[in-house]
Amino acid sequence: MSKSLPVLSPVDTVACCSPLAREPLTRQQAEQVAPLLKAMADPVRLRLLSLIASHAGGEACVCDLTDAFSLSQPTISHHLKVLHEAGLLDREKRGIWVYYRARTDALSGLAALIAVP
Amino acid sequence: MSKSLPVLSPVDTVACCSPLAREPLTRQQAEQVAPLLKAMADPVRLRLLSLIASHAGGEACVCDLTDAFSLSQPTISHHLKVLHEAGLLDREKRGIWVYYRARTDALSGLAALIAVP
DNA sequence: CCAAGATATAGATGAACGTCGATGTTTGCC
DNA sequence: GGCAAACATCGACGTTCATCTATATCTTGG
Numbered sequence: 091m092s093k094s095l096p097v098l099s100p101v102d103t104v105a106c107c108s109p110l111a112r113e114p115l116t117r118q119q120a121e122q123v124a125p126l127l128k129a130m131a132d133p134v135r136l137r138l139l140s141l142i143a144s145h146a147g148g149e150a151c152v153c154d155l156t157d158a159f160s161l162s163q164p165t166i167s168h169h170l171k172v173l174h175e176a177g178l179l180d181r182e183k184r185g186i187w188v189y190y191r192a193r194t195d196a197l198s199g200l201a202a203l204i205a206v207p
Numbered sequence: 208m209s210k211s212l213p214v215l216s217p218v219d220t221v222a223c224c225s226p227l228a229r230e231p232l233t234r235q236q237a238e239q240v241a242p243l244l245k246a247m248a249d250p251v252r253l254r255l256l257s258l259i260a261s262h263a264g265g266e267a268c269v270c271d272l273t274d275a276f277s278l279s280q281p282t283i284s285h286h287l288k289v290l291h292e293a294g295l296l297d298r299e300k301r302g303i304w305v306y307y308r309a310r311t312d313a314l315s316g317l318a319a320l321i322a323v324p
Numbered sequence: 325c326c327a328a329g330a331t332a333t334a335g336a337t338g339a340a341c342g343t344c345g346a347t348g349t350t351t352g353c354c
Numbered sequence: 355g356g357c358a359a360a361c362a363t364c365g366a367c368g369t370t371c372a373t374c375t376a377t378a379t380c381t382t383g384g
Contacts, residue, residue: 158231303350
């Protein structure tokens with residue numbers, strides 16, 4: 091990996107624009123925001139996000155999550171990666187376990203974008 | 208068409224649950240909400256939605272929308288159908304023209320679902 | 325240091341998706 | 355009635371995606 095991009099955080103990504111219903115998104119804005127929505131637009135990922143966001147302490151270990159689904163461990167891992175790469179989850183390894191934490195700023199930003207003024 | 212289903216409106220669809228970060232979505236809830244997000248999770252549809260929602264009068268004719276994209280008319284029509292079937296757009300034919308109107312209640316509901324309490 | 329447990333990565337497969345050109349349907353006008 | 359305009363539907367094509375099994379990586383306890 092040699093890509094040293096101007097990494098723009100999900101907060102910036104979503105703080106880019108005024109609400110949907112106030113003024114039209116530009117093509118660039120839409121292309122920035124859509125991946126966030128796409129990451130959430132899967133029932134499994136939506137539940138994962140909700141399980142993590144509503145978990146005690148605002149974070150959850152992967153081991154806490156796997157049991158809630160009848161899916162293979164790699165599949166859960168894959169979905170968590172998608173959410174993480176979209177900027178909706180923070181990832182922290184502690185010992186054997188990996189903890190994911192919801193980016194509440196990204197969620198708030200998205201909500202503000204969708205909300206009707 | 209003989210499908211006389213218990214049509215549940217997008218409002219109900221999205222008013223089903225408390226905020227993401229308050230308590231975990233059930234599988235059924237996630238499967239109801241995800242299609243709404245999926246409908247929005249495309250740059251073209253996001254711009255369409257935003258163009259319509261922010262348009263004067265809260266509605267827009269297809270003819271107003273087509274020019275904003277370098278896409279074929281059937282493609283625009285397809286995306287509008289996706290948004291309509293997800294319950295995010297209302298559709299009304301007036302003469303030669305078809306007008307789409309954003310379901311602000313659905314948008315508000317989604318925003319409330321995503322927003323962090 | 326090695327075995328066991330937790331998580332991630334790789335590669336494969338079938339289904340879903342975005343786009344197009346061609347064609348169908350509806351409406352108003354001459 | 356028939357033509358033109360606005361929009362939708364159809365069928366096809368290449369791409370992306372969700373899922374799986376198998377395997378790799380990392381960490382701790384014995």
